[in-house]
Amino acid sequence: MAISKIIIFFMFVSSLFVSSSSQNCSNYTFRDNKTYAACKTLPVLNSFLHWNYYESNHSVDIAYRHTSLTASNWAAWSLNPSGGAMIGAQCLVAFRNTSGLMSAYTSPITSYRTRLEEGPLSFEVPRVAAEFDGDQITIYATIKLPNVTTAFTHVWQHGVLFGDTPGMHPSGDNLNSIGIVDFASGVTLDNNARPTTTVATRLSRKNRMKFVHGVLNVVSWGILVPIGAMLARYLRVFEIANPMWFYLHVACQLSGYVVGVAGWATGIKLGSDSPGIVHTTHRNIGITIFALATLQVLSLKFRPKPNHKYRSYWNYYHKSIGYSVIVLSAVNIFQGFDILDSEKKWKKAYIGVIIFLGAVCVVLEAITQFIIFKRKEQSADNPKVANGIDELDNV
Ligand SMILES: *[C@@H]1O[C@H](CO)[C@@H](O)[C@H](O)[C@H]1NC(C)=O
Ligand SMILES: *[C@@H]1O[C@H](CO)[C@@H](O)[C@H](O)[C@H]1NC(C)=O
Ligand SMILES: *[C@@H]1O[C@H](CO)[C@@H](O)[C@H](O)[C@H]1NC(C)=O
Ligand SMILES: *[C@@H]1O[C@H](CO)[C@@H](O)[C@H](O)[C@H]1NC(C)=O
Ligand SMILES: *[C@@H]1O[C@H](CO)[C@@H](O)[C@H](O)[C@H]1NC(C)=O
Ligand SMILES: *[C@@H]1O[C@H](CO)[C@@H](O)[C@H](O)[C@H]1NC(C)=O
Secondary structure, three states: OHHHHHHHHHHHHHHHHHHHOOOOOOOOOOOOOOOOOEEEEOOOOOEEEEEEEEOOOOEEEEEEEEOOOOOOEEEEEEEEOOOOOOOOOEEEEEEEOOOOOEEEEEEEOOOOOOOOOOOOOOOOOOEEEEEEOOOOEEEEEEEEOOOOOOEEEEEEEEEEEEOOEEOOOOOHHHHOOEEEEEOOOOOEEEHHHOOHHHHHHHHHHHHHHHHHHHHHHHHHHHHHHHHHHHHHHHHOOOHHHOOHHHHHHHHHHHHHHHHHHHHHHHHHHHHHHOOOOOOHHHHHHHHHHHHHHHHHHHHHHHOOOOOOOOHHHHHHHHHHHHHHHHHHHHHHHHHHHHHHOOOOHHHHHHHHHHHHHHHHHHHHHHHHHHHHHHHHHHOOOOOOOOOOHHHHOOO
16 A cells, blocks of 8 residues: 555656656647647657547557657657567557658567567557658557556667668667556656556556446446335335335345445545546536435435325435436446446446346336235225325335
């Protein structure tokens, strides 16, 4: 815990240091007027990284600029998912070739004797292009980030061309052009801030937290709470289940609430840990659900006695808030799926759960109405008879 706090602190201090000690990159205008939400001035080699991160499909659009070059230079920018410097680097390479056009391609490095031969990377790169304008090479690419993490070691480089073949890079600063970039939070670390693995571990912990957040909230607000409501509505008509339905309802809703609040807290923590990403609607609905559900738990304490004249108002109030919570929860769960689940498999599974619960409701509703109808018929002479499900309350 303490160690992760120190690391976060260190990341922020070092990112402040990097941005204050170098030029401002965010007012740079690209030729096609494309804008990037994030940019970092890299600590060495006159380089800048601009990017847009898309959480929905776990991809980034990047523009890497390397200035102070000539037409006889090559430039490269790479992610190294293995965390190393050169070996394992998945490069985007660009230079002006002997036809006077830009070569821009991908090259995985497997040996120190590489000549940056073209080859496929360990992740998908749907687009790579480059331009050269006098002293600057800019590489544009779309990258489908591997796995679930958003933080990677990145390495950038330049060297001299021999015809159309990149030669070795120089030493000096070229041995320090390595760092970590977290595309989601915008935090970067330079070479001095290693060890890499600790930071990468912390950032992948965050992805685990997103998973926990999803599971807790789906199980509580998305499954337990609706089942709790169904227990209250459909068990009541059976005399034998009286007052058992009430205790089952309370137990189900209270456990749903406890698990749900834990899920809610992970969401608040995730939000405060990623100041760069705002899911305003998801967050606001989440806070509303929490407030209404808390009201619901508290209102249990203040419910009038079953025969009290205000009891029917309380019932009405309790049901409207309860159904609102259920509807808002479903809406927010789908919002969450859109944010986190690019493959939609969780979404499909949850739609299955909703259809199942809906079908059970239809059947139970029919049985309930039938029982109420029968009961009315049987005791038409009894004035205390149930004329609706509300009248069945006796707890
Ligand atoms: C960089 O420039 C942009 C636009 O000119 C400005 O909004 C931003 O505050 C600047 N950032 C820094 C750190 O100076
Ligand atoms: C961007 O801002 C920096 C300092 O804030 C300035 O030196 C630089 O000339 C600006 N670049 C452009 C393209 O406006
Ligand atoms: C970019 O914006 C400038 C100024 O708004 C405009 O003159 C130029 O034509 C635009 N370029 C492209 C490629 O859209
Ligand atoms: C990812 O999603 C964004 C926004 O929805 C879109 O602009 C981009 O093209 C997508 N990238 C890939 C590789 O599918
Ligand atoms: C130079 O680059 C262009 C565009 O990528 C390519 O079509 C051409 O074959 C390249 N020329 C050489 C000599 O590699
Ligand atoms: C990440 O993905 C690669 C290939 O896509 C796979 O070999 C590797 O085991 C994955 N790592 C984790 C931690 O899932």
